Every structure is written in structure tokens, then in C-alpha cells.
Amino acid sequence: xxxxxxxxxxxxxxxxxxxxxxxxxxxxxxxxxxxxxxxxxxxxxxxxxxxxxxxxxxxxxxxxxxxxxxxxxxxxxxxxxxxxxxxxxxxxxxxxxxxxxxxxxxxxxxxxxxxxxxxxxxxxxxxxxxxxxxxxxxxxxxxxxxxxxxxxxxxxxxxxxxxxxxxxxxxxxxxxxxxxxxxxxxxxxxxxxxxxxxxxxxxxxxxxxxxxxxxxxxxxxxxxxxxxxxxxxxxxxxxxxxxxxxxxxxxxxxxxxxxxxxxxxxxxxxxxxxxxxxxxxxxxxxxxxxxxxxxxxxxxxxxxxxxxxxxxxxxxxxxxxxxxxxxxxxxxxxxxxxxxxxxxxxxxxxxxxxxxxxxxxxxxxxxxxxxxxxxxxxxxxxxxxxxxxxxxxxxxxxxxxxxxxxxxxxxxxxxxxxxxxxxxxxxxxxxxxxxxxxxxxxxxxxxxxxxxxxxxxxxxxxxxxxxxxxxxxxxxxxxxxxxxxxxxxxxxxxxxxxxxxxxxxxxxxxxxxxx
Amino acid sequence: xxxxxxxxxxxxxxxxxxxxxxxxxxxxxxxxxxxxxxxxxxxxxxxxxxxxxxxxxx
Numbered sequence: 001x002x003x004x005x006x007x008x009x010x011x012x013x014x015x016x017x018x019x020x021x022x023x024x025x026x027x028x029x030x031x032x033x034x035x036x037x038x039x040x041x042x043x044x045x046x047x048x049x050x051x052x053x054x055x056x057x058x059x060x061x062x063x064x065x066x067x068x069x070x071x072x073x074x075x076x077x078x079x080x081x082x083x084x085x086x087x088x089x090x091x092x093x094x095x096x097x098x099x100x101x102x103x104x105x106x107x108x109x110x111x112x113x114x115x116x117x118x119x120x121x122x123x124x125x126x127x128x129x130x131x132x133x134x135x136x137x138x139x140x141x142x143x144x145x146x147x148x149x150x151x152x153x154x155x156x157x158x159x160x161x162x163x164x165x166x167x168x169x170x171x172x173x174x175x176x177x178x179x180x181x182x183x184x185x186x187x188x189x190x191x192x193x194x195x196x197x198x199x200x201x202x203x204x205x206x207x208x209x210x211x212x213x214x215x216x217x218x219x220x221x222x223x224x225x226x227x228x229x230x231x232x233x234x235x236x237x238x239x240x241x242x243x244x245x246x247x248x249x250x251x252x253x254x255x256x257x258x259x260x261x262x263x264x265x266x267x268x269x270x271x272x273x274x275x276x277x278x279x280x281x282x283x284x285x286x287x288x289x290x291x292x293x294x295x296x297x298x299x300x301x302x303x304x305x306x307x308x309x310x311x312x313x314x315x316x317x318x319x320x321x322x323x324x325x326x327x328x329x330x331x332x333x334x335x336x337x338x339x340x341x342x343x344x345x346x347x348x349x350x351x352x353x354x355x356x357x358x359x360x361x362x363x364x365x366x367x368x369x370x371x372x373x374x375x376x377x378x379x380x381x382x383x384x385x386x387x388x389x390x391x392x393x394x395x396x397x398x399x400x401x402x403x404x405x406x407x408x409x410x411x412x413x414x415x416x417x418x419x420x421x422x423x424x425x426x427x428x429x430x431x432x433x434x435x436x437x438x439x440x441x442x443x444x445x446x447x448x449x450x451x452x453x454x455x456x457x458x459x460x461x462x463x464x465x466x467x468x469x470x471x472x473x474x475x476x477x478x479x480x481x482x483x484x485x486x487x488x489x490x491x492x493x494x495x496x497x498x499x500x501x502x503x504x505x506x507x508x509x510x511x512x513x514x515x
Numbered sequence: 516x517x518x519x520x521x522x523x524x525x526x527x528x529x530x531x532x533x534x535x536x537x538x539x540x541x542x543x544x545x546x547x548x549x550x551x552x553x554x555x556x557x558x559x560x561x562x563x564x565x566x567x568x569x570x571x572x573x
Contacts, residue, residue, distance in 0.1 A: 027553065030553060030557065036556065040552070041552075041556050043551075043552040043556060044548070044552065045548040046544075046548070047541050047544035047547075047548045048545050048548035048552065049548075050541055050545075051541050075520070075523040078526075187549075187552075188549060191546075194538075194541065195541075195542050198534060198538040199538065202531065202534055202538070206531065209531075214527075218519070218523075218524075282529075282530075282533055283534070283537070285526065285530055286530040286533070286534045289527060289530050290530055290531075290534070
């Protein structure tokens, strides 16, 4: 029995939705050029950047998989968050890769690659970025729909219908303001969403810590996971493979994850971009640890057989994913439930809208625009961007319904992200710091960096594997993708005959500072 | 239990305190950032620099 009340909790959610839609649509009058639509005219300052990056990087999907990590692995499940925080802090402090990227005056990473590796590499990089990004975000909506149906106490007998309705409403709302105002609307709504999301996240966490208590949480982890619940290297579901793969992903993500990089490129200058990185870095620990505590609380609070009452669909593969929402539906009181759901809707809308605009920008800027001999006008460019964002929305709806998600959600996200993280991070480092790097090496990195994770996904759909086997398989193939992309970049670059003078990346006029 | 796993206890408390602080701070400073961003974008349109319309891009 859920604690959701339509009168009290429903009103809180409705108020949030109205405020978001009004704010998102109101800024449309500032969007006159493609640069406004994609990078908000490069006018973003530090605190808006922090709010936007934090809101984007925390969706319902994040809450679900980090809570699942807590439920399955205890406190050790927050290890990826610590690795991400270290990577973000390192990149922000040193300016590693992001300094030359920001100074180049580009709107996307593939645009930078064209300056060094040529137009074909730019196009190919755009394709793998979009492939990895869309497959990655393709599962967001369905998981979000399932979360809201479970916590909101909707009729589980008509689970699929309710999930589809929920997915469609959320997608439609996010798409409307993204299409209208582009990155500007995304930034302004992200700001509102950050405040609502953070308030809800903190309120529920504090309620858990005061009502259930630290001792009970720690005792539960000790009983269920042993020493592995506190140390990832001793956890049978994690191990060094998991830690190394996550460290690689964290570094590559800090350098090239499209939604993160878009904040750097939208920042008003390189220094502001770096400050957004350093000051948001600790958020990545919160992003894993706080929902992880929700997952641990579910483990401590729910009876061992409680999840058996979940619908058949949730029993097929991984019930651990649904433990946290099932727990919250019974634990959170009326009033706070409205804040929690508004927070989760905010988290989902900010992630979805931001992902749509950033991957849409790559489709426009690096896949479609280079195919034209004469550039589009500003007006036509804006129209194309809006069409692309709408089409991504349609894709999300159908992919979310169709794709049969297996095993650990977080591992799926890592593998799909690797499709481009392995190659693009390798190329970015080589592009910025290795003079000998050239188009042969870049092409090799793109091909092997994408083929290995795609093969991994195909194989795991075809062959039945146990949960821990699947986890290990994904970690090994992920690490292999990074190693192979690096090797391909080195070997390919060295094999290409030295002919013309190597291209270098020059800072764009007006970007300021050293490259 | 805190003594045995003090690192995780400390990290959890640090997350709660830091996140509470940053939420309030960003809520205040972010509002000013949005106002400044929209003012500058508005000024660009008023000055006639790069006006919206059907002009070819570089």
C-alpha cells in the first residue's frame, strides 16, 4: 500500500510541473541562433553550470542503479561515484584536454577532431557518439516509468499500460521545452530541477538516517555482504575488474561524456568551465552514496520475501532494481511523498532534456551539417535542431518499450557508453597531446572502440549467462575496448606514411588564454 | 558500528552536509547567473549583433 495522496502529493507535483514548463518556454525569445540553441550563446556562469551539470547527471535511472548497487553491494556500491569525483576534480584542476577543447572554439568534440584528423573522422566520431549515447539513454524512460508506477501506487495489474502512459507524459513535457528553447530552456529548467531534486533527495536520506539509523544500515550490510559490503576489492560481485573498468570509464566520461562536455563548451570561458568541473566533483560521490543508502535501507527494512509480491514482469530478471522504489512506496509519508516524486520527475526531465539536446547537437553539427556544401541559414539550422530533438524523443519512446534489458542496469549503461567513450577519449588525448597522431590511428580507434562493446551487447543477448558471469564479461570487454582503442591509435598513426605537415589544433579567435 | 566503518560514516555525513550547503548556495548564486545570462543575450539581440533570421552561418 503506497502513501501517495492525489490531493497533497499530486498538488506538489502539479505545481512543480507548471513552474518548470512556464520557465522553460519563457526563455524561447532569447533563442535566435543555432549557437544559442546548442551552447546557450556560451554565456553560462559557474553556479548555473553546477546546477545544470548536477541535475543532468542525476536522473531516476541514476537513482535506480545506484540504489541497486547499494542493495546488492552495500557501501562498496558507491565506489564508481568516488572514482568519478576523483576524475572530475583532476580534469578540472589540471585542465587536461578540456583546456585545448574549450579554447578551440568548437561546439562539439567531433568538430575539434576535424581540425586535426579531417572531415571523415569528424563524421565517423559523430556517428559513434550518437550510437553509444542513444543506446545508453534508450533505457532511461522505461525505468523511470516503472519507478513512478511503483512508488506512486498505480495499478500494477495494468503495469505496461501505466508505464507507457507515464513514459509518454514525461517525454512530451521534456521535449516541448527542449524543442522550443534548446540549451537555454534546458539550463533554466535544470536550475529549478536541481533545487527540487536536491531537496527531495536530502529529505528522504535524512529521514532514512534518523528513522532507520546508521547502526542498522551498517549491520545489515555486514550480515548480507560481509567485508565486501565495505570494500569493493573483497566483494564477489565487483573485484579489481569492476574497479579498473569504472576508473577508465570515469576518466573517459569526465573528458568526453557529451552532457558534461556541453557544460564546458557552454561556459563563458575556459576558467569557468574548469570551475564547474572541480566544484561539481564531490556531487558525484553524493550521486552514488545517497541513493545507495536508499538501497541499503530497502535491504534493512523490507522483509526477505517482500519482493515476491511484485508483478511477474519485475521478477523475470533482477528484482533488486525494484527494491528501492518498493521500499519508498511504503516508507515515505504523505507530503514528503509528493516532494520525492516531484524530485524524481525533475531529475528525469532534466536528464532527458539535456541528453536530447546534447546528442541532437552532435547529429546536427557533425553528422548532417558536414554533408552539405553550403551551410544552412540560422533559421533552417534551428528548425533542423528542433526536428532532430523531436525524433530523438520518438526513438526513446520506442526503444524503451522494445529493448529487453538484462542483468545489472549500471553495467548496461557502462557498456553502451563504452561504444564511444573508449575511442573518443583516446582520440581526444592524442589530438591534444600527441603530435604524431593522425587519421589512420583515429579511424582504427573508432572501429575497435565501437566493435568490441557492440559485440558484447549482441553476445549477451544471444548467450545465457549467470549474473556474476555477465558482470565479469562486461568488465573484461569494456577494459578490452579501451586497451584496443589505444593500441589502434598508436599502431595506425605510426603506420601512416609521414607526408604532409601534421595538423595542429589552434585556439579560435576570441576564446582567450593559452591553448 | 561507526568506529568500525568510520570512513563510510564520515563520507555519508560529508555528502549530507556538503549537499545541503551547495543546494542553498547554488540556489542563491544561480539565480544571479541566470539573470546575468539572459540580460547579456537580450543585449546582443537589442544591439543587432547576429540577429535572428534567415542568414547563412559560417
